[in-house]
Amino acid sequence: MSAGKGAVLLLGAGSDMARATARAFAADGHPIQLAARHPERLTEDRADLETRYGVPVSLHAFDALDTASHAAFLSRLPELPQVAVCAVGYMGDQAESVADPEKATLVLRSNFEGPASILAHLANAMAARGSGVLVGISSVAGERGRQSNYVYGSAKAGFTAFLDGMRHRLAPTGVHVVTVKPGFVATAMTEGLDLPEKLTAQPDEVAAAIRTAVAKRRNTVWVRPVWRWIMAIIRAVPEPVFKRTKL
Amino acid sequence: MTRISGWGRFPRRDCRVVRARSEQDVARAVAEAPLIARGNGRAYGDSALNAGLTLDMRGMDRMLAFDPATGQLTAEAGVLLADVIEAFLPRGWFPMVTPGTRFVTLGGAIAADVHGKNHHCDGSFRACVDWVEVMGPDGTVTRTTPGEDLFDWTLGGMGLTGVILRAAIRLRPVETGWILQRTIPAPSLEAALDAFEANADAPYSVAWIDASTEGPHMGRALVMLGHHAPREAVPVRLRDRPVTARRQRLQVPFDLPGFTLNRYTVGAFNALYYRLGARKSGEHLVDWDSYFYPLDAIGNWNRMYGRRGFLQFQCALPLSTAQAGLTELLTRITAAGQASFLSVLKRFGPGEGRFSFPMEGYTLALDMPVNDRSLRLMSDLDRVTVAHGGRFYLAKDARLDRATLAEADPRAEAFAAWRRETGRAARFTSAQSERLGL
Known part of the structure; x- marks a missing residue:
């Protein structure tokens, strides 16, 4: 496999962040594998990548929640990717998650169990090969449980810890793991929310940060660095005080 | 509600902005309320402002096909000319007609029928457009080609003939940049x-x-x-x-x-x-x-x-x-x-x-x-x-103002009449179209 031009797999490829990331890697000449629950909705994205960048693009059905299918999904890919980016995520609605624990379970599984499962399969295959980069898009919401979104946040906290642990385990194998903490991003998932402009990244920024992180083998990436300090402060607030806030 | 404006930053209006990522998103919006499509916001005034519903087309920015034999590029309306140049200048192609900024969308270039420094030789943007797909007031999509009424009103129609979804344009072969x-x-x-x-x-x-x-x-x-x-x-x-x-x-x-x-x-x-x-x-x-x-x-x-x-x-x-x-x-x-x-x-x-x-x-x-x-x-x-x-x-x-436009350009009244007859006046409106009675 030629260095740097191996295939890049996007999991959850219909998301705005994944689309932007696919473009960033295709621009560098990488073949692209787009995996999503409804690959038939991605035919225009495939045409786009092929037309703009002239790289081969393949579409694959992938259901993050159907963990039993993950091994078979992997075996059907045209090649084991050099880079796999997991952009699978589901915010849900915190109020609904609180009222109905079944709904909370869907959020937990979508953000932790499913992504962890597919990355674990990829990790084993890449470790056997002795190369590869895994990128997990986690969230600043995982830095501390807060009343306003701890269901989503706790799943992301679990995912972050899982990525940390995999990075540690895979270090001797030559496989690298990148954890991305984007902060607010202007995507379909956050549309309609009133997000502060200075704290909100565009999907292109996330994509550029991922591409750099893969090239430079960075461990954890805060897309907008200010988020690192915001979350440090939020983590530092003592619990008795924290309980009186509305964060 | 988001406060937006054209490139001149005057006027500014609080508008409900919805981003379209697919044709289905556009169909939903068209069925919902009178609207105007917005590209990259490079028109200077209020052409792409509608307080009730402004449809942000930058989510539809896929290039769909390119034919190197003819230089024909098919793309969604939200693609920027900057993207076209980035993708195709290295292959020896350049836009046939370009305005003074490359940060305009294809849809915007069509809606304003922009011109460039070569107008005296090559004409306006329409000269490189082979077809346009427009979603009309009832949600149907029409592919229109030069010579047809819809095509002729859409080129220069300021987005008031429907939502421009896709188009095929011809690029110009160039030897260098x-x-x-x-x-x-x-x-x-x-x-x-x-x-x-x-x-x-x-x-x-x-x-x-x-x-x-x-x-x-x-x-x-x-x-x-x-x-x-x-x-x-x-x-x-x-x-x-x-x-x-x-x-x-x-x-x-x-x-x-x-x-x-x-x-x-x-x-x-x-x-x-x-x-x-x-x-x-x-x-x-x-x-x-x-x-x-x-x-x-x-x-x-x-x-x-x-x-x-x-x-x-x-x-x-x-x-x-x-x-x-x-x-x-x-x-x-x-x-x-x-x-x-x-x-x-x-x-x-x-x-x-x-x-x-x-x-x-x-x-x-x-x-x-x-x-x-x-x-x-x-x-x-x-x-x-x-x-x-x-x-x-x-x-x-x-x-x-409306009276000055009518005096300067008798075509405005004909355009407004055509829009009323075809049900477009009720569905596609901008702050500008209301000010000018289009």
């Missing part, structure tokens, strides 16, 4: 017009015009001619570059105070610019980015006019009255002591289409800060334009 530019200093308006007429065969021509000097040098200009440089005209080390755009080296990081651009600073700038330009005679190689998009190099240059924003005035005058009309316009502008930072004069070839802006003659574009004096002056300029049989460019407009 370089332009051979020649600058002709013209010490007066008359000399500038003569230079244009004498160089009608130059593929690109445009003039920077000094709109702040009175007297015998009124209307002095630098007429800039250009053509795509063939490979052998470019030194070997430069042939394959620059194929990518320069990074924006300059940024206007915040709103400059409103007084930064006044008659004295602009007057001094114009005098200096003219003198520097006049020194550069002969042919020069210029990269495509500096040649076509000088202002794109300065991020957020629209902040230079301060918080209140700025107004653009652009009219076209027929050939027969152009010199008299331009003289009258410049007389009013200089007499008013109003500073126009960037004033541009350009020769147009024959006009086409039912509602497109260009007409055979000359076009003058000016910008001014938003204040009462500018507004009064621009009303004056409206009168001069109408008196000389001219018309106005709606992509620049933020303040024209």
Whole structure:
């Protein structure tokens, strides 16, 4: 496999962040594998990548929640990717998650169990090969449980810890793991929310940060660095005080 | 609700903005409420504002196919010309027609039927459009081709014929990313017009015009001619570059105070610019980015006019009255002591289409800060334009009134009537269309 031009797999490829990331890697000449629950909705994205960048693009059905299918999904890919980016995520609605624990379970599984499962399969295959980069898009919401979104946040906290642990385990194998903490991003998932402009990244920024992180083998990436300090402060607030806030 | 504006940052409106990522998203929006589609917000005024529903088309930015045999590119409406250049200049293709910024969407270029420095040779954007797919008021999608009513109204129809979803445009083969530019200093308006007429065969021509000097040098200009440089005209080390755009080296990081651009600073700038330009005679190689998009190099240059924003005035005058009309316009502008930072004069070839802006003659574009004096002056300029049989460019407009438009352009009433008859007037509206009764 030629260095740097191996295939890049996007999991959850219909998301705005994944689309932007696919473009960033295709621009560098990488073949692209787009995996999503409804690959038939991605035919225009495939045409786009092929037309703009002239790289081969393949579409694959992938259901993050159907963990039993993950091994078979992997075996059907045209090649084991050099880079796999997991952009699978589901915010849900915190109020609904609180009222109905079944709904909370869907959020937990979508953000932790499913992504962890597919990355674990990829990790084993890449470790056997002795190369590869895994990128997990986690969230600043995982830095501390807060009343306003701890269901989503706790799943992301679990995912972050899982990525940390995999990075540690895979270090001797030559496989690298990148954890991305984007902060607010202007995507379909956050549309309609009133997000502060200075704290909100565009999907292109996330994509550029991922591409750099893969090239430079960075461990954890805060897309907008200010988020690192915001979350440090939020983590530092003592619990008795924290309980009186509305964060 | 989001507060948005055109590129001139005047007027600003609180609008409900919904992003479309697919045709289904557009269909949902069209069924929901009267709306206007918005591209990259580069129209200067209120063409792409609708408080009730503004449909942000930047989510539909996929390129769908390219045929290297014909240079035909099929793409969704939200693709930027900048994206087209980035993808295709390295393969030897360039947009057939481009306005002065590459940050316009394909949909926006079609809706405004934009023109470039080659209008006198190649016509407006329509000249490179093979077909457009438009979603009508009932949600049906029509692919329309040149010669059809829908096509003719859509090119220049300011997004008021429906939502432009996709289009096929033809690109121009180029050998390099370089332009051979020649600058002709013209010490007066008359000399500038003569230079244009004498160089009608130059593929690109445009003039920077000094709109702040009175007297015998009124209307002095630098007429800039250009053509795509063939490979052998470019030194070997430069042939394959620059194929990518320069990074924006300059940024206007915040709103400059409103007084930064006044008659004295602009007057001094114009005098200096003219003198520097006049020194550069002969042919020069210029990269495509500096040649076509000088202002794109300065991020957020629209902040230079301060918080209140700025107004653009652009009219076209027929050939027969152009010199008299331009003289009258410049007389009013200089007499008013109003500073126009960037004033541009350009020769147009024959006009086409039912509602497109260009007409055979000359076009003058000016910008001014938003204040009462500018507004009064621009009303004056409206009168001069109408008196000389001219018309106005709606992509620049933020303040024209309905009666003046009707007087200048009888086509407006025909367009409004067609929109009513076809059910479009009720479904596709912008702050501009309401102001102008379109």
